[in-house]
Amino acid sequence: xxxxxxxxxxxxxxxxxxxxxxxxxxxxxxxxxxxxxxxxxxxxxxxxxxxxxxxxxxxxxxxxxxxxxxxxxxxxxxxxxxxxxxxxxxxxxxxxxxxxxxxxxxxxxxxxxxxxxxxxxxxxxxxxxxxxxxxxxxxxxxxxxxxxxxxxxxxxxxxxxxxxxxxxxxxxxx
Numbered sequence: 001x002x003x004x005x006x007x008x009x010x011x012x013x014x015x016x017x018x019x020x021x022x023x024x025x026x027x028x029x030x031x032x033x034x035x036x037x038x039x040x041x042x043x044x045x046x047x048x049x050x051x052x053x054x055x056x057x058x059x060x061x062x063x064x065x066x067x068x069x070x071x072x073x074x075x076x077x078x079x080x081x082x083x084x085x086x087x088x089x090x091x092x093x094x095x096x097x098x099x100x101x102x103x104x105x106x107x108x109x110x111x112x113x114x115x116x117x118x119x120x121x122x123x124x125x126x127x128x129x130x131x132x133x134x135x136x137x138x139x140x141x142x143x144x145x146x147x148x149x150x151x152x153x154x155x156x157x158x159x160x161x162x163x164x165x166x167x168x169x170x171x172x173x174x
Contacts, residue, residue, distance in 0.1 A: 002043045007036050008172050011152065025152055025174070027123055031065065041066060043171050044121070044149045045073040052117055053146050055079050057107070059122040059134050060086070066151060067121035079111045079118070079143075081134045092140045096133035105133050112143035125150040125170055128159030135166055 007030055014024040030036045044066065053076065058067030060082040071078040084093060084104040091106035112118060118138050122131060131148055138145050145166055153159065153170035160168055 002039045004043070004172060007040055008174070010036055011172075011174075025124060025154075027062065027151065030151075037069075040151055040171060041069040041073060044151075044169070045070040047147070047149070047169060048074060048119055051146065053119050054116045055112060055118045055143065057081055057111075057118050057120045057134065057138055057143070059120070059130060060105070062124070063122035066123060070119075070121055070149075079107065081105050081107050081120075081137060092137055094133040094137045094140070096129045098129065103130075105130070105137060107134075107137040107141050109141060111141045112138065114142040116143050117146045118143040119146050120148045121150075122148075123151045125153040125159045125163075125168070126157050128162035131159070132162045135163070 010029040010033060012026040012029060014026050017024040030040055055077045056067045056071040057079045058064050068078060084106050087106050087108055090109045092109055093104050093106050095102050095104045120131065120134055120138065125131060135145050147167040147169055148163060150170040151172065153173045155173045
């Protein structure tokens, strides 16, 4: 049904990007191939077809790509979680730790109805800090996190540990 190995093979490693010592997982070959992109979106979206999930929350920026396509396929709403200063209405803010400092994510205060089931989508799970901050925002805004879905998980970074209280699905683990 889904050729996960083909998707995995299409993702390129870019050494020393964005800084020395980092191996960046470039998903643009998957995005550029309509068959692979459709497979990746379908593999995640089909997990939720018969569920009572009502919103897809998407993490700025590459989560927007997959999450928007998944929400469209499921015929449900879409909620952006963005960097501070990027949303025009009142927001909840959540600060989290990065390797070299902190960052802040935001979501509109009225993004979810109380108790509304939500799937959080991003392209990559590394240390889990961004996803955890996003999960906290969903909770603060009244949503109930049903699952966190990723295209890729960097298994060696153990990002799943910080997300241990949530169901997590990764299409690929590298």
